[in-house]
Amino acid sequence: MSVVATPDPADDPAATPARAWLRALETAAQATRDPERILPRAVTDWARRYADATALVSDRERFSFRALEGRMNQYSRWAMSAGVATGETVVLVMGNRPEYFVIRLGLTQVGAIVALISSDLRAPAVTHALNVSRARRLIAAAECRRCLRGRCRRPRRPDRDLDPRGRAVRSTAN
Numbered sequence: 001m002s003v004v005a006t007p008d009p010a011d012d013p014a015a016t017p018a019r020a021w022l023r024a025l026e027t028a029a030q031a032t033r034d035p036e037r038i039l040p041r042a043v044t045d046w047a048r049r050y051a052d053a054t055a056l057v058s059d060r061e062r063f064s065f066r067a068l069e070g071r072m073n074q075y076s077r078w079a080m081s082a083g084v085a086t087g088e089t090v091v092l093v094m095g096n097r098p099e100y101f102v103i104r105l106g107l108t109q110v111g112a113i114v115a116l117i118s119s120d121l122r123a124p125a126v127t128h129a130l131n132v133s134r135a136r137r138l139i140a141a142a143e144c145r146r147c148l149r150g151r152c153r154r155p156r157r158p159d160r161d162l163d164p165r166g167r168a169v170r171s172t173a174n
Helices: 013-033 039-050 065-081 098-109 123-133 142-148
Strands: 054-057 062-064 089-093 113-117 137-140 160-162 168-170
Touching (some): 039 054, 039 098, 054 065, 065 098, 098 113, 113 123
Parallel strands (some): 089 113
Antiparallel strands (some): 160 168
């Protein structure tokens, strides 16, 4: 396999995304050669190699590889102290934010299977997902807990209602 050399991003700012994709493909190729290399191990390796480089960015936070590894290890230690066993399924319900990714990394590092459940689901759908996954533990963000307990009210506009699938439909009443 030959790899085409890409120009230095400092010379050509437009080449930066292409170079990033090339690195991602090379990393993915390594995963097929070493099936024991799970993402938390890769994060640990990257933290050693790229310590202060940016690893994860959100609208409120920026994590270096070192900080990402540190937070991942905190969640791993928490999971071990909570008795999460290797092979145990843990459901994670949370909106899109860095903690979602970091908790998943920490749980995966201790050998847990993480069932990622959409934070848009309501109590009946989450109950079904829990039953299918056979998880004994659930981690939910504070903003998701009320809806998981079935006490969530979906906002409705006066001129709209929702069909059984939760899609907006126009009211036929005049």
